[in-house]
Amino acid sequence: MKALVRALPALLSQSLATMFQYRGEIILWAVWGVVYPAVSMAMWAVAVKGAPGGEQIGGYAPRDFAAYFWLTMVVGHVCTAWDVYELGWQIQTGRMSPRLLRPMLPVWQHVADNVAYKLVSLAVLVPIWLLIVVVSRPNFDTGLHELLLAIPAVTLAAIINFVWCYNLAMAAFWVTRMEAIGQAWFGAGLFFGGRLAPLSIMPEPLQTIASALPFKYVIWYPCELLMGRLSPRAMTGEMLNQVVWVVVGLVVFHVVWRAGVKRYSAVGA
Amino acid sequence: MGQIEVHDLCKTFKVAEREGGLGAAMRSLLFRKHRQVHAVDHISLDIKAGEVVGFLGPNGAGKTTTLKMLSGLLHPTAGEATVLGHVPWRRESAYLRRISMVMGQRSQLNWDLPAMDSFLVHLAVYNVEKAAGRAALDELVELLSIGGVLKKQVRTLSLGERMKCEICVSLLHSPSVLFLDEPTLGLDLTMQDRIRDFIREYNRHHGATIILTSHYMADVTALCKRIVVIDHGRILFDGPLADLSARLAPFKIISIDLQDDVDGYAFERMGEVVAHEGRKVTLRVGKEDAAAVTSRLLADLAVQDVTIQDPPIEDVIRQVFASGRGTHP
Amino acid sequence: MLRHLRLIWLFTRVSIQDTAAYRTDFFAHVLVTIFNGGAELVGLWTIFSNTRSLNGWNAFQMVALLGVFRTMNGIIGMVIAPNMRLIMDDIREGKLDFIILKPINAQFYASFRRVIVWRLADIALGLGLVAVACVKLSASLTADKLLMFLVMLSAGSVIIYSFWLVLATLAFWLTRVNNMEMVFWNVFEAGRYPVDIYRPTVRLGLTYVVPLAFITTFPAAALVGKAQASGVALAVLFAAAALAAGSSFWRYGLRHYSGASA
Numbered sequence: 001m002k003a004l005v006r007a008l009p010a011l012l013s014q015s016l017a018t019m020f021q022y023r024g025e026i027i028l029w030a031v032w033g034v035v036y037p038a039v040s041m042a043m044w045a046v047a048v049k050g051a052p053g054g055e056q057i058g059g060y061a062p063r064d065f066a067a068y069f070w071l072t073m074v075v076g077h078v079c080t081a082w083d084v085y086e087l088g089w090q091i092q093t094g095r096m097s098p099r100l101l102r103p104m105l106p107v108w109q110h111v112a113d114n115v116a117y118k119l120v121s122l123a124v125l126v127p128i129w130l131l132i133v134v135v136s137r138p139n140f141d142t143g144l145h146e147l148l149l150a151i152p153a154v155t156l157a158a159i160i161n162f163v164w165c166y167n168l169a170m171a172a173f174w175v176t177r178m179e180a181i182g183q184a185w186f187g188a189g190l191f192f193g194g195r196l197a198p199l200s201i202m203p204e205p206l207q208t209i210a211s212a213l214p215f216k217y218v219i220w221y222p223c224e225l226l227m228g229r230l231s232p233r234a235m236t237g238e239m240l241n242q243v244v245w246v247v248v249g250l251v252v253f254h255v256v257w258r259a260g261v262k263r264y265s266a267v268g269a
Numbered sequence: 270m271g272q273i274e275v276h277d278l279c280k281t282f283k284v285a286e287r288e289g290g291l292g293a294a295m296r297s298l299l300f301r302k303h304r305q306v307h308a309v310d311h312i313s314l315d316i317k318a319g320e321v322v323g324f325l326g327p328n329g330a331g332k333t334t335t336l337k338m339l340s341g342l343l344h345p346t347a348g349e350a351t352v353l354g355h356v357p358w359r360r361e362s363a364y365l366r367r368i369s370m371v372m373g374q375r376s377q378l379n380w381d382l383p384a385m386d387s388f389l390v391h392l393a394v395y396n397v398e399k400a401a402g403r404a405a406l407d408e409l410v411e412l413l414s415i416g417g418v419l420k421k422q423v424r425t426l427s428l429g430e431r432m433k434c435e436i437c438v439s440l441l442h443s444p445s446v447l448f449l450d451e452p453t454l455g456l457d458l459t460m461q462d463r464i465r466d467f468i469r470e471y472n473r474h475h476g477a478t479i480i481l482t483s484h485y486m487a488d489v490t491a492l493c494k495r496i497v498v499i500d501h502g503r504i505l506f507d508g509p510l511a512d513l514s515a516r517l518a519p520f521k522i523i524s525i526d527l528q529d530d531v532d533g534y535a536f537e538r539m540g541e542v543v544a545h546e547g548r549k550v551t552l553r554v555g556k557e558d559a560a561a562v563t564s565r566l567l568a569d570l571a572v573q574d575v576t577i578q579d580p581p582i583e584d585v586i587r588q589v590f591a592s593g594r595g596t597h598p
Numbered sequence: 599m600l601r602h603l604r605l606i607w608l609f610t611r612v613s614i615q616d617t618a619a620y621r622t623d624f625f626a627h628v629l630v631t632i633f634n635g636g637a638e639l640v641g642l643w644t645i646f647s648n649t650r651s652l653n654g655w656n657a658f659q660m661v662a663l664l665g666v667f668r669t670m671n672g673i674i675g676m677v678i679a680p681n682m683r684l685i686m687d688d689i690r691e692g693k694l695d696f697i698i699l700k701p702i703n704a705q706f707y708a709s710f711r712r713v714i715v716w717r718l719a720d721i722a723l724g725l726g727l728v729a730v731a732c733v734k735l736s737a738s739l740t741a742d743k744l745l746m747f748l749v750m751l752s753a754g755s756v757i758i759y760s761f762w763l764v765l766a767t768l769a770f771w772l773t774r775v776n777n778m779e780m781v782f783w784n785v786f787e788a789g790r791y792p793v794d795i796y797r798p799t800v801r802l803g804l805t806y807v808v809p810l811a812f813i814t815t816f817p818a819a820a821l822v823g824k825a826q827a828s829g830v831a832l833a834v835l836f837a838a839a840a841l842a843a844g845s846s847f848w849r850y851g852l853r854h855y856s857g858a859s860a
Contacts, residue, residue, distance in 0.1 A: 028777050032784050039788050043645070043652065046795040050651035150700045177626040184630065187637050191644075202644050280857070342695050344857045358856060363700035378695040379712075386612045393608050394707065396601070396702050 004104065006034050010111060015116035023120065030121035033077050034128055040196060041136060058201035064227070067138035071223040072131070077125060077220050078118065078157040083110055084185055087169035088178030096264065105257075107166065114162060119146070141228040151234055153222045156242040161218045163249035170253075173260035194220030209264035214249075217242045273316040278348035280309040280334050280502075301513070308334040310502035316480070318445075321472050323493030324482040327590045328413060332482040336448050336483055339480070340370045346560040352446060360385065362578035366395055371435055374453035378423045384434040385419040395442035402441065409437045413467060429460035436464070440471070449481040453488055465491045486583050500590055510544070514579035518588070522558040522578045523552045528571040539566065548573075553580070605702070606710050611711040623804070627716040635723045638664050638790075651814060655822075658734040663818035665727030667790045670754065672720030678759050680712045682766040689769040694855065705848050709763070728821070738823055745772075746830050747821040753830075753837035754813035760837075760844030761809055767844075767851040772803045787813040789799050812836065 019026060045062040048054065055061060060068065087110065090096045099106040168185055170177050190196055191206065193215035199207055210216045221238045224230050228240070286302040307395030309331045316322055324332040337343040339350060341357035341364065350357060355364035378387045392402040410416050413433045418426055423434065436452065449468070453461040469492055472479055483489055489496060489510075496513055498506040506517055523540070527548040536542050539562050554562045559577055567573060579585075617624055640665065644658040655663065664726040686706050688694040697704050732739055765782070769775045793801050805811040816833060819825045 024774060025777060028780050028784075031781070035784050035787055039791065042796050042800075043791050046653045047645055047649040050649040109834070133624075154617050177622065180626040180630045184633055187633060191637065191640055196641055197644050197648075203647050206640065208646070282857075337695070340699060342698055342856060344853075346857070360698065362701040365699055368699070370695070370699055371696070375695070377691050382612060386615065390608060390612060390711075393605055394702055396701070454794050588755070592604065 001199055004108065007228070008106060008108065008112065011112035014113040015109075016120065018113075019116045019120040024044060026117065026121050029117075030077070031128075032126050032168060033080060034073055034125070034132075034237070036190070037069040037076065038073075038132065039075040041066055043195070044069070049232065058198070059229075060198060060201070062138070063137060063139035064123075066136040068138050068198055068227060069225055070132060070136065070138050072224050073132070074129060075154060075157065075222045075226075076195065078154055079161045080118065081114060081162040081165040083114075083166045083169045084163070084178060084268055085168065085169075085183040086110070086113075088172035091170075091172040091260075091264065092176065092178070100261065100264075107253075107257075109163070110166070117194045140226075142226050143228055146225055146228050146235075149239070150222060150226050153225055153239055153242065156239065156246060157218045157222050158241060160214050160245045160249060163253060164214050166253050167256060168248060170256045170260045173263050189215045189218070192216060193218055194223065198224070214245050217245055271315040272318040272320075273314065273350070273352045273480075275312060275314040275350045276337070276348055278309055278312045278335070278338060278350055279346045280331075280338060280343060281346045282308055284440070294462075309338070309345070312499070312502070314497065314503055314504075314507070316478060317536040318478055319472070319476045320495060321468075321479045321481070321493050322495045322497060323489035324480065324497050324499055325486075325586060326482075326487055330555055330590075332499050332524050333450055334502075336370070336450055336482060337481065340368060340448050341365065348552050361409045361571070363430065366442060367444055368446045368448065369439040370448040371439045371450065371452050373432070373449075373454035376423070376431065376435060378431070378434055378438060380424045382423065383420050384423050384426070384438070385416070387423070387434075388419075388438055391438050391441050397442050401443075405441050406437075409440055413437055421545065429463075431457055432456060432460070432464065433467075436467070441477065444477060446478045447480070449479060451483055452481065453483065453485055461485065461487070463534060468492055475582070486586065490582065497587070510582070513582055514585050518556070518580050518585045520555050520580065522580050523554060523559065523566070524576045524578070525550050525552075525566060525570070525572050526574040528573050531570060534570065544598045602702075602706060602719040609711050610713045610715070614715050617715040624716050627718045631716075631719040631723055634720075635668070635727070638668065638727070641790075643839075655790060655792055658731050659818070659824075661727055661790060662731035662735070662821050663814060664790060665729075665731060666751070666818045667722045667724070667814045668727060669721050669724030669751070669787075670758070671786070672717045672722075672724055673755055674758060674762075675720060676714050676717035677710065678762050679779060680714050681709050682762045684708070684712060685766040686769040686775055689766075689855075692772065698852065698856070704852065705763075705845060709759070733819070735822060739821075743821055743823055746825060746827070747817055749830055750812075750817035750820045750825070750833055753833040754809075754817055755835075756837040757812045757840045758811050760840035763844040764847055767848045770851040770855055786810065792819075793813075809840075814837075 005216055021091065044057070044060070044065040048057055048060075048065070051057045056064070092097070096106065099109065133227050138242070144213060165185070168181060169178070191202075192210040192213045194204075194210075199210055199216060199220050202210070210220075221242070225238075282305075284301045284306050286304045308329075311500070312331075312335060324335065326332050334343065338345050339352055341359055341360045344358045353364065353367055355361055357364065378384055379390075388406060392406075397405070406495065410419065413436065415430065415437060417435050418430050418434070421430060426434065432452070440447070452468070453464050456464065465488060468479065468481075471477065472492075479492075481492060492511060496506065496508065496510050498505055498513070498517070506513060508516065522543070530548060536545065536550055536552060540552040540558070541551050542550070544551040552562070563575060563577060567575065580588075642657060642660055645652065646660070650656065652660060685694070688697065688708075694708075697708050700707055732744075762782075763776060765778050768778075785804075785808050788796070788804060793804045793811040793815045796804065801811070812833060816825065816829070820830060
């Protein structure tokens with residue numbers, strides 16, 4: 001534990017340096033997270049006009065949609081994780097081997113990369129975010145209470161997404177089609193996380209499925225919290241659910257990681 | 270009349286120049302300094318059908334640039350060339366169908382597919398008639414003994430196997446002129462030998478003209494009767510391999526066998542001592558001093574045997590390139 | 599011409615053999631495609647359970663648009679993108695030499711030498727969606743609309759091919775163009791909705807800079823009767839101009855590469 005505390009800052013600064021090397025690519029990756037929310041924002045603003053009354057859908061007027069999707073953009077970035085591809089690739093190309101020889105779990109390296117990427121890309125994203133606020137004039141109704149609660153909520157959301165993405169990535173120890181798995185994961189996240197639409201306006205059956213999956217605690221819950229639309233009970237209740245997803249995720253990680261490394265060393269990549 | 274005729278061929282590249290450091294980097298955004306590099310500088314050649322010619326020279330001498338102009342990949346800055354009666358850089362189909370190029374460090378096979386698939390595509394692209402294509406394929410597979418690897422994904426082949434497949438694919442349309450750019454690069458010695466044997470055989474059977482560049486002296490000495498030494502874009506020597514040393518070496522090698530042990534004789538005053546073991550001494554002396562040194566040695570010492578030779582080709586080449594660097598701008 | 603068609607068929611056949619060797623891959627991809635199709639429908643379900651129309655497009659008109667979007671996604675992913683990616687790689691690694699030395703048109707060879715066969719699943723899904731939309735809209739579907747649709751689809755394919763050819767040709771001068779592919783797919787997502795839902799500036803960009811309107815919105819609009827014959831004629835003209843511009847840029851790139859234009 002002590003060694004880890006010493007190692008993490010070193011890992012992080014190394015990751016930061018690496019990310020600076022790839023700043024060109026990082027700009028492109030970061031923009032990826034902007035297009036989808038922006039498209040959804042534009043689409044719902046138009047959809048409102050075709051709804052009964054033409055004023056709002058499920059309590060969202062165009063400027064509420066603007067606020068919601070702007071938040072999914074920001075929260076989506078803070079919670080992003082791509083290890084389904086990265087870790088899968090490292091496992092399958094044998095690049096995992098040198099990392100396994102270090103006296104530290106490789107996951108810490110990935111955590112450092114994750115944090116470093118998010119920090120470096122802020123330089124590009126913050127101006128874009130501000131520009132979108134100016135253009136789309138979102139309607140926020142956020143109190144101080146919600147703002148404070150959002151800090152643990154977003155942190156937990158980032159942990160949930162990273163841990164579960166990582167858990168899924170470990171499938172690469174057994175199967176080879178990680179690209180397909182990654183696509184399914186990100187595709188499901190779009191719907192059940194609430195990136196296509198706030199969950200409350202989705203068809204009932206989809207909402208039911210969404211509550212059984214982790215995605216809604218990554219995007220929808222922090223965003224709705226910041227929109228100031230949740231009752232005090234829902235605020236704390238959903239955060240407890242977040243904690244459950246984190247705990248279960250960590251347990252799964254420990255079990256699967258051990259089995260995976262055993263398998264990796266048996267197959268000999 | 271030659272099959273390949275080249276007159277005063279030149280290729281000049283414009284290279285951006287930049288000093289190190291952030292300040293220089295910023296400046297170069299606005300004012301970029303350029304430098305002219307004369308990669309090929311007035312080269313003339315005349316090669317007959319069926320010849321095997323070796324281009325020798327250090328990295329960046331202009332060998333590959335010349336080869337690329339002759340194959341039609343590069344447009345020259347000045348000068349003329351005809352190959353098989355065509356101007357190469359017009360890249361007419363009729364011309365391209367009759368030549369081929371192998372680049373040792375680049376693959377033209379599709380790495381995801383078995384080599385056989387690449388062969389079939391090649392035959393179709395070159396519009397080779399079915400029976401002729403089949404015959405060429407069978408012959409090459411036999412000669413290169415690659416029958417066992419045709420169905421394997423190219424990615425999984427060893428470097429040697431892959432190189433054989435590269436050579437096979439480039440010969441499927443029976444080209445009259447073959448450009449080989451470093452065909453044995455990175456291969457182990459046995460495989461280098463095999464490839465050389467194959468190229469020699471192929472030239473003998475099909476009479477194809479072959480131009481080859483290589484780092485490996487052995488490639489050139491084993492295959493080429495004619496050598497073209499290129500450095501700094503110019504031809505330093507063009508002629509039979511045997512004449513190379515005599516023409517280019519500025520020195521001779523004098524070896525003497527002494528009758529008795531000699532101590533204290535200052536051989537180093539005569540020339541550079543290459544070896545001195547017991548009664549055998551080998552000296553390197555300037556060409557014009559060779560006669561004087563020899564008679565001096567014979568006068569001073571009891572000599573059993575003396576030989577005067579041209580130095581080995583490798584040494585000559587190395588020497589030429591080492592000294593050539595300073596003499597050209 | 600016939601010879602070129604034969605070559606395309608040969609390239610395809612070789613690619614099919616290649617794909618057949620990786621059966622699990624193939625099925626995994628088909629599964630992903632089915633998943634994607636389901637996801638598209640879920641999206642539409644969500645939207646149209648809340649609204650009657652998206653800027654004048656009703657649910658089944660949107661199904662037609664999504665079908666076109668999927669089809670184009672398939673066409674680009676099957677032929678255009680993989681070949682253009684190969685061109686960029688070849689330029690970077692100096693392997694373009696081999697293509698230039700082939701005794702056939704370099705642009706043709708470079709554009710069709712690889713086919714990603716499993717992307718046919720995307721095209722099948724897309725056309726399936728179009729067919730469903732056609733059945734549901736059959737009351738208003740006429741032969742001339744269908745014809746206009748096919749012309750628009752072809753024009754769109756030519757336009758997007760030319761667009762990619764320009765991107766790939768940029769690799770002669772720029773070293774990191776393969777990142778552009780990522781940007782393209784990213785922006786391509788915006789094509790799943792009609793371009794007229796976006797702000798005027800964005801719409802202009804999606805029509806003339808990244809020509810998404812031509813490849814998704816316009817063909818679908820033709821099918822559902824939202825297009826004029828004059829619009830179709832304009833699209834064909836635009837396609838011809840784009841192809842001519844793309845090809846001459848490619849030739850200019852080749853001349854630059856061989857040092858003829860420098």
